[in-house]
Amino acid sequence: MSERNPQFGSPWTGADESLADSGGRLDSEHVRSLLRVYFIMGSVNCRRPAAEVLAEAIAGGVTIFQFREKGPGALKGEAKLNLARELQGICHSHGVPFIVNDDIDLAIAIDADGVHVGQDDEPARVLRKQLGSRKIIGVSAHTPEEVRQAIADGADYLGIGPVYPTSSKDDARPVQGTVLIENLRREGIAIPLVGIGGITVNNASPVLAAGADGISVISAIASASSPRSAAAELASFFGVEG
Numbered sequence: 001m002s003e004r005n006p007q008f009g010s011p012w013t014g015a016d017e018s019l020a021d022s023g024g025r026l027d028s029e030h031v032r033s034l035l036r037v038y039f040i041m042g043s044v045n046c047r048r049p050a051a052e053v054l055a056e057a058i059a060g061g062v063t064i065f066q067f068r069e070k071g072p073g074a075l076k077g078e079a080k081l082n083l084a085r086e087l088q089g090i091c092h093s094h095g096v097p098f099i100v101n102d103d104i105d106l107a108i109a110i111d112a113d114g115v116h117v118g119q120d121d122e123p124a125r126v127l128r129k130q131l132g133s134r135k136i137i138g139v140s141a142h143t144p145e146e147v148r149q150a151i152a153d154g155a156d157y158l159g160i161g162p163v164y165p166t167s168s169k170d171d172a173r174p175v176q177g178t179v180l181i182e183n184l185r186r187e188g189i190a191i192p193l194v195g196i197g198g199i200t201v202n203n204a205s206p207v208l209a210a211g212a213d214g215i216s217v218i219s220a221i222a223s224a225s226s227p228r229s230a231a232a233e234l235a236s237f238f239g240v241e242g
């Protein structure tokens with residue numbers, strides 16, 4: 001488990017060029033495999049210390065983690081920075097990429113492995129200039145136009161949803177099922193992507209069948225009585241044992 005993605009145990013140094021294309025971007029097949037069990041969490045999503053929940057989830061098979069510290073009661077300032085560093089340390093000791101949601105300054109300050117941004121944030125083409133080629137940039141997209149723009153802007157992967165109703169995001173867009181994912185794949189759009197929104201072990205299959213490379217969850221892992229078992233059940237869709 002600890003050697004899963006050794007290049008994420010420390011900042012990119014160019015040591016593993018086999019995982020990069022000629023422009024230094026992470027190879028899209030590698031991104032695809034990282035996205036399989038994509039866990040998102042902030043302190044407001046769990047009833048136990050976030051570090052405990054994350055460590056258990058990683059033991060279960062989480063392949064990438066997004067620090068999303070937002071919503072009522074979310075930490076700010078130094079407390080947010082300290083939690084980010086603590087969770088980043090856990091990720092890195094297990095070779096799991098650490099992605100920061102929305103907060104580009106934080107991502108730069110702690111040399112995160114990447115960022116995830118939405119349609120109200122800076123576009124990926126601006127972030128790419130700011131962050132360089134070696135960081136992972138994920139973009140939320142809800143329409144074919146947003147998908148095309150994100151790809152043109154240089155996104156590494158997309159988050160598509162909400163697939164199902166969610167109680168983890170107050171300002172979520174309307175539920176869209178798996179239709180957009182299916183249509184994108186039918187049109188031959190191959191960018192790595194995850195489905196997000198209300199996904200659990202009981203309804204993940206149609207998301208993957210539609211063509212998603214992975215499933216992205218908050219509550220299915222963060223609110224589970226055993227984050228390790230929950231992550232392991234999601235990982236089992238990919239034949240990975242937690």
Ligand SMILES: Cc1ncc(COP(=O)(O)OP(=O)(O)O)c(N)n1
Binds near residue numbers: 066116159160
């Ligand atoms: C993997 C993934 N996909 C989508 C989102 C949603 O991002 P956004 O639309 O910017 O909303 P917030 O998460 O910022 O509230 C995501 N975070 N991760």
Ligand SMILES: Cc1ncsc1CCOP(=O)(O)O
Binds near residue numbers: 165166168198218
């Ligand atoms: C961040 C985000 N973006 C679209 S839905 C969502 C929340 C996903 O959380 P959950 O997995 O608990 O439904």
Ligand SMILES: [Mg+2]
Binds near residue numbers: 101116117
């Ligand atoms: Mg956002």
